[in-house]
Amino acid sequence: MSDILSLTAVELAKAIKAGTYTAVDAMQAVLDQIDQTESTVHAYVTIDREKALAKAAQAQKKIESGELTGPLAGVPFAIKDNMCTEGMLTTCSSKILSNFVPTFSSEAVLNLEKAGAVIIGKTNMDEFAMGSTTETSYYGVTRNPRNTEHVPGGSSGGSAAAVAANECFAALGSDTGGSIRQPASYCGVVGLKPTYGTVSRYGLIAYGSSLDQIGPLCKDVTDCATILETIASHDPKDSTSMKREDTNFTEALVQDVKGLKIGIPKSYFGEGLQEDVKKAVLAVADKLKELGAEVEEFDLQHVKYAIPTYYTIADAEASSNLERFDGVKYGYRAQDAEELHRMYKKSRSEGFGPEVKRRIMLGSFVLSSGYYDAYYLKALRVKALIKKSFDDAFAKYDIILGPVAPTTAPKLGCSLSNPMQMYLGDIYTISVNLAGLPGISVPCGVDAKGLPIGVQLIGDCFAEKKLIRAAYTYEQAAKEVQ
Secondary structure, rough: OHHOOOOHHHHHHHHHHHHOOOHHHHHHHHHHHHHHHHHHHHOOEEEOOHHHHHHHHHHHHHHHHOOOOOOOOOOOOEEOOOOOOOOOOOOOOOHHHHHOOOOOOHHEEEHHHHHOOEEEEOOOOOHHOOOOOOOOOOOOOOOOOOOOOOOOOOOOOOHHHHHHHOOOOOEEEEEEEOOOOOEEEEOEEEEOOOOOOOOOOOOEOOOOOOOEEEEEEEEHHHHHHHHHHOOOOOOOOOOOOOOOOOOOOHHHHHOOOOOEEEEEEEEHHHHOEEEEEEEHHHHHHHHHHHHOOOEEEEEOOHHHHHHHHHHHHHHHHHHHHHHHOOOOOOOOOOOOOHHHHHHHHHHHHHHOOOOHHHHHHHHHHOOOOOOOHHHHHHHHHHHHHHHHHHHHHHHHEEEEEOOOOOHHHHHOOOOOOOHHHHHOOOOOHHHHHOOOOOOEEEEEEOOOOOOOOEEEEEOOOOOHHHHHHHHHHHHHHHHHHH
């Protein structure tokens, strides 16, 4: 059954439809793999074996009866632990939600289930998606399956690690400042952050509401396009959800970049960028040029202000969003508090980890009287300038190409000792969220230590098809070389 694990999600669905395997075979193979590797990798917070096998059997019956015919029918999926799943523990990897079992599922999960995908369980993450390494989780760290001494990235590190370790066939993550693309790069898988509003945020436990977006982590670009097509939908329950007519993303799986204009920001290749990463990313640009794309360098304005802008806005939104976790309606409640305000304080003090507390305090500070104009409003103005810089760039270019992160995956324990260094690791990804743009990370080599490197392709709003076409063309060309 080890052969089954080498299949992509789309290949597996075809094999199940053809009768080569069943959905139960696929789920059993994944659960066997989890038994072998999970003690080392720790990609999951919750695994519901009985329910997963029962749902796989149900999916198999529907496939055999012709009720399920889609390209993901019967495929085992992992879900990041900040998306509500009915009847299954949803913790955001935090003590404060350690007993929270939702009575409904997030829209993205429902869309997957309608397509016949089978949920295995919930993946580990940085607590409330706050971090870049999956080391701030209350449930312990996740390790990078490519080298277990290193982090898998974050905050969707559990989802990326589960895909890389064959502990699922594909996974959903969420991206607030690079949390899908950066772990995809570190773990050597494909990750896509769609245009803001393409995938419903209903049921996603919010960190930064104006920045959060759900997207896929998977083995190749074909899976990526197929999953995005499945989960993209207009949802009246989400006020930021967009009504899009152009969600047939799989039609962009075409090996052709002729005439595509690709811009490379000069500022993305300055100091701080690891030499191996620089070489691998520029090699992708050369390959796309060789295949017919037009490639040139340009100056991308205002991006140097992205990190302070992002942390001001995201933390302000987080301090507001996390007010609801007070020990009253759901989640952890301190037991020995004798009056209401003491209960609030104790529940939140004991329930939240240090990184979450740091960001709540920073967010509350920038929203406080006397500082709101100086910090938060100024950050919103700079956010608009960053968006304008990208608009100017996309007037000339179809795609912007650059690194995902300045380095490959750091060693476990190195980042938490220096939060500023961890924040700087998001330098190439966060401006995409501030501008609401789509971005994809595709594996493009390894460094001297054998750690994966990803290239990031960024598109204009609603231009996922261009990204998928360029990513697919590069991926196929890279396969031919192997």
